[in-house]
Amino acid sequence: MAPLSVKRVLISESVDPCCKTILKENGIEVTEKQQMTKEELIAEIQNYDGLVVRSATKVTCDVINAGSNLKIIGRAGTGVDNVDVDAATKSGIIVMNTPSGNTISAAELTCALLMSLSRWLSALLMILQFMGAELYGKVLGIVGLGRIGKEVASRMQSFGMRTIGYDPITPLEVSASWGVEQMSLEELWPQCDYITVHTPLMPSTTGLLNDASFAKCKKGVKVVNCARGGIIDEAALLRALESGQCGGAGLDVFVEEPPKDRALVNHPNVISCPHLGASTKEAQARCGRDIALQIVDMVTGKALVGAVNAQVLVSTFSPDSHQWIRLGESMGRVLKACTASKEPYSQVHVTSLGESLKKSSGFLSSAAVVGLLAEGPQKGPNLVNALPLAAETGITVQTDHKDSDEREVCVVEVSVNGSSFTTVGSVQAGVPVLLELNGSVFRQPVPLTGHLLFFKASNSTELLLSVTGVLAAAGVELQSFSASTASSGEQWYCMGISSLLGDIGALKSLAKEAAQLTV
Ligand SMILES: NC(=O)C1=CN([C@@H]2O[C@H](COP(=O)(O)OP(=O)(O)OC[C@H]3O[C@@H](n4cnc5c(N)ncnc54)[C@H](O)[C@@H]3O)[C@@H](O)[C@H]2O)C=CC1
Numbered sequence: 001m002a003p004l005s006v007k008r009v010l011i012s013e014s015v016d017p018c019c020k021t022i023l024k025e026n027g028i029e030v031t032e033k034q035q036m037t038k039e040e041l042i043a044e045i046q047n048y049d050g051l052v053v054r055s056a057t058k059v060t061c062d063v064i065n066a067g068s069n070l071k072i073i074g075r076a077g078t079g080v081d082n083v084d085v086d087a088a089t090k091s092g093i094i095v096m097n098t099p100s101g102n103t104i105s106a107a108e109l110t111c112a113l114l115m116s117l118s119r120w121l122s123a124l125l126m127i128l129q130f131m132g133a134e135l136y137g138k139v140l141g142i143v144g145l146g147r148i149g150k151e152v153a154s155r156m157q158s159f160g161m162r163t164i165g166y167d168p169i170t171p172l173e174v175s176a177s178w179g180v181e182q183m184s185l186e187e188l189w190p191q192c193d194y195i196t197v198h199t200p201l202m203p204s205t206t207g208l209l210n211d212a213s214f215a216k217c218k219k220g221v222k223v224v225n226c227a228r229g230g231i232i233d234e235a236a237l238l239r240a241l242e243s244g245q246c247g248g249a250g251l252d253v254f255v256e257e258p259p260k261d262r263a264l265v266n267h268p269n270v271i272s273c274p275h276l277g278a279s280t281k282e283a284q285a286r287c288g289r290d291i292a293l294q295i296v297d298m299v300t301g302k303a304l305v306g307a308v309n310a311q312v313l314v315s316t317f318s319p320d321s322h323q324w325i326r327l328g329e330s331m332g333r334v335l336k337a338c339t340a341s342k343e344p345y346s347q348v349h350v351t352s353l354g355e356s357l358k359k360s361s362g363f364l365s366s367a368a369v370v371g372l373l374a375e376g377p378q379k380g381p382n383l384v385n386a387l388p389l390a391a392e393t394g395i396t397v398q399t400d401h402k403d404s405d406e407r408e409v410c411v412v413e414v415s416v417n418g419s420s421f422t423t424v425g426s427v428q429a430g431v432p433v434l435l436e437l438n439g440s441v442f443r444q445p446v447p448l449t450g451h452l453l454f455f456k457a458s459n460s461t462e463l464l465l466s467v468t469g470v471l472a473a474a475g476v477e478l479q480s481f482s483a484s485t486a487s488s489g490e491q492w493y494c495m496g497i498s499s500l501l502g503d504i505g506a507l508k509s510l511a512k513e514a515a516q517l518t519v
């Protein structure tokens with residue numbers, strides 16, 4: 001991918017100082033401001049092309065819309081539920097996190113809460129309750145067996161706990177290899193003495209532990225939430241604590257932080273922390289360093305690490321991919337210019353041919369869509385937002401790859417108003433070239449650079465003289481010329497020209513079709 005230019009970054013929270021140092025060492029100007037109100041953030045965000053946050057900054061759709069220059073939102077931490085990732089994607093903004101920087105710290109706090117619950121280790125609870133229980137031999141249910149869930153399991157196994165769990169993605173044999181037997185939630189709830197949740201907050205995990213699931217648990221089950229407020233339904237938890245169905249809760253996170261409703265925090269069987277899972281020197285140093293290095297790597301075109309919304313970009317960070325991206329975008333622009341009068345488009349079908357393009361078909365189709373939508377009503381199409389913008393515009397995008405030993409080409413076909421239009425292109429000697437336009441094969445590949453004039457007409461010397469006459473009259477120099485092989489009496493011509501014609505009306509009266517563009 002062509003390196004993204006990020007020159008000014010706002011750090012809106014307390015992020016380890018190494019983040020600022022690394023960014024500045026790499027020529028990025030950094031402003032640090034803490035505790036900004038939403039209004040202040042909205043007013044200032046247009047001055048930055050990068051934003052670095054932790055969990056307190058709510059990067060809502062309004063903030064994203066106000067960030068007219070934003071290219072990257074970096075989360076120095078794991079959860080991105082405080083960022084409207086869909087809105088960022090539609091605006092073409094990359095969102096990245098540092099998924100492993102605080103894993104150990106969050107796992108250690110979870111274990112500390114599990115231990116505290118077993119022996120009531122809090123100043124208040126020690127006065128109220130003297131009799132604890134051993135963790136040894138007890139069953140710990142871990143919901144969410146990702147990075148943190150795994151680390152919690154291995155630590156609690158060393159206390160002699162039996163670890164069982166549930167995760168819809170982590171394969172059974174993988175969790176079994178670190179000592180966690182997976183089962184359905186229905187099977188898990190009644191077996192647990194302790195339950196800890198380690199999932200992201202999403203619609204499917206909101207209220208995962210609710211009245212119905214508490215009812216299926218052992219009476220007196222103890223629960224820990226070091227993931228996100230709301231995964232354990234707070235009202236259901238309070239009811240379960242009051243009825244004794246839940247014997248204690250360790251909470252690091254709340255739906256509202258800090259919680260205005262103090263009912264849970266003040267409950268005698270609750271041990272709570274103000275979202276401290278990642279608050280260790282080590283975790284903060286890792287997250288601050290990781291996010292800064294990831295931004296620098298992206299800006300310098302070296303690699304894309306930690307992006308949560310721009311998977312298509314990951315394979316664009318090889319030097320070879322740059323010209324193929326230019327090719328896809330240019331082919332989209334050629335198709336747009338040649339079919340402009342026929343819009344709307346209903347489908348874009350991109351096929352890559354050749355072994356070396358196997359991993360490129362994803363970004364080729366995004367690039368073709370960028371070209372097709374460029375200068376349209378949508379704001380700045382780019383590789384991040386091409387597919388959502390296409391979907392919003394009603395365009396279906398299909399991507400295919402075919403193996404071929406003979407050639408490496410990209411075929412872009414658009415369906416526009418009931419008819420289809422195709423281009424075939426390739427990269428030759430490092431230059432994107434057009435090989436075919438709607439079935440007409442160019443005798444010389446057309447380099448897709450600069451100002452291009454396409455027209456379709458019958459093969460006639462007179463016509464070509466008239467066209468060059470129109471160019472000369474407008475003071476436009478002819479720089480290159482390619483003609484396609486004739487198809488049914490008419491053929492496509494492409495001329496490289498020194499500047500665009502102010503008006504192509506004269507050409508349209510000479511040729512059946514005419515279009516000009518800059519690539
Ligand atoms: N309290 C704190 O300061 C911290 C909190 N966190 C929170 O912890 C969460 C987990 O972090 P990691 O383990 O690093 O994430 P991860 O992405 O490595 O693991 C999350 C796991 O949850 C699983 N999952 C998704 N939906 C599920 C469902 N419906 N039921 C069960 N499992 C489901 C996923 O398959 C994945 O394996 C983060 O999303 C973040 O919100 C993370 C770091 C610090």
Ligand SMILES: O=C(O)C(=O)COP(=O)(O)O
Pocket residue numbers: 054055056076077078079080102275276277278279
């Ligand atoms: O990384 C996470 O998901 C966390 O919850 C940590 O949040 P924080 O960076 O401490 O605001």
